[in-house]
Amino acid sequence: MAEVPQEAASSQTEDNSKTASTSQTATNSLLTDFKFTRLLNTTSQGRRIILLGTISSQPALLIAERGAFSTDPRHLTSLPKLLSHIQNLGDNDIYRWYLASSTPTKTLDNPTPPDLKLNLIYPCTEKHIQKHSFQQVRYVVETPEIYSKYVRPYMRLCREEGRLNWVFNILEGRKEQENVLFRSAESDPQDDFLLLPDLNWDRQTESSLHLLALVSRRDIWSVRDLKKSSVPWLRHLRSTLATTVAGMYPDVEVDMLKFYVHYQPTYYHFHIHIVHVNLDATGTQAIGKALGLDHVISQLEHMEGGDEEAGMQMVELGYTIGEASELWTRIYLPLKEGREPMVSGDSEPTGSG
């Protein structure tokens, strides 16, 4: 393919196990002859490095990437025993964190830095095992009908079960104030928000910044509640968020930020994800989970219908959900099997814990 560099086209290791054209020894010594000059780049959360150097005085690039673990049971059995240079980073009840080396090497002149991050849960419960087991994910398309008939009642149930108390506690200043990085004081209280760090952010590295903006108003459960009439409010919020965040972190410029919302979100109180463009994109930013805020704003703006009627409740939204999720077991699996979903139906919500 004309636009595809040869190097990418041939980097599929599975396809490249053909016999080497040069002798094994000669080609291997090339690698060990590599003389490091400087680090060009690191990607994949530091697990891929690109080194510039020389071999026989000619320039060379060495790209090193941490490989997948072998899943051979013999290797998995011996793995814990081979650990060395174990550093305990912290303990909290049954949770423990470590750094370690995967091999019992003892080259004292060149100690290798730890190559493993470890997390031990001991003793663990059935719930831990379930949470960490493989779960098949499904992609579903939520039509306006499925939304209004099943998903909206499910959202109401979640809110009534008190799952949002922690949000309201933060918003009202009763709890977790040490996590609030910014609390706005807009002239119109409808415009207010507060900024929290995402749990996966270390709160320090600006190039991997990940914040959550929780809006103060409580009438927007999710992106589905946004109307054409919400556009001015959204535009104001988006621009205030950009300037606020750029003001808080000196190395962050407004065009280094991406804004998105989750659908389905983890909790049904409208919140916006703000990430640095340099943050390695993982599932949180992916299609099927994330919707670009600018995309949604522009979509609303050009929607057919009146300002108050037209809104995101009219459209189809596709997303991925795990087979263990309530949305799958209560709504989408029954629909797939031609059964009627049971969300709330009766007036008694299924639990209030």
Place this chain on the structure above:
Amino acid sequence: MAEVPQEAASSQTEDNSKTASTSQTATNSLLTDFKFTRLLNTTSQGRRIILLGTISSQPALLIAERGAFSTDPRHLTSLPKLLSHIQNLGDNDIYRWYLASSTPTKTLDNPTPPDLKLNLIYPCTEKHIQKHSFQQVRYVVETPEIYSKYVRPYMRLCREEGRLNWVFNILEGRKEQENVLFRSAESDPQDDFLLLPDLNWDRQTESSLHLLALVSRRDIWSVRDLKKSSVPWLRHLRSTLATTVAGMYPDVEVDMLKFYVHYQPTYYHFHIHIVHVNLDATGTQAIGKALGLDHVISQLEHMEGGDEEAGMQMVELGYTIGEASELWTRIYLPLKEGREPMVSGDSEPTGSG
């Protein structure tokens, strides 16, 4: 936060370098006492494994993750010298691929599987160095005006420069037919497409399936050319693609597939990405690069305006671009600096190679 398990809340290693409460020896021997029972899950492209086992007959979970490389120049200098068990996977001109172990361990009874994937480019050129160096990314919002005035002419230029010849060669069966996994024969030729493997897919592992659907028609340069009137065509295409792919791969079901398009794409001939939901999401699926196909279809369907006028050319689209990209240097940087972008303007395109 109510919905956040303690374990996640405390797993930020940077924040957890507090002194361990238990003695170093006792807590470390916990790790090495771990007796493996079974593998619960692998994530992060196999670089994170979750093991179920026991310690003193009580259940325990061990989560092991490949760590980031140290960027200490001393370590980077010694890294190539410490490589052992080097396996050459293939050579192609100046490109070489290897697997290797990062430490010169010689435990013959327990040989550790290779933990590094290596890619050597030797000798390399200035262009290789540029391509692999860090490049700041910017998030830009393309308004309908920027699109029609600058980006559309830029797209035309790219097409005129012959950058699409490889696409047309594949479509017309002149080249790379070994890469065509499926070629449709629809009753209306407008509906035809062919399926290619994405370069990052090994062509075998169904759970990481990544295909590209190239449409046969040539009048759609990008998502910007989709109109409200395109909706029936898009819906037909989407459903044909889903059943075709599920038919080709026995373990793939239609609700295990996600569909998206890139904007900006790498080349200006409309193509759709099809990925398995289990494929680890990286930048290719991220907000600021990918638009969910179902989202776009529904957006078009509910757009204000007539079938032929209303379309994606009317909306704002935000995306990320590297500072070395032509879109940045020719269009967005000038706009940011208050200068007039120079795309084509004059009748002579800037190059035809």
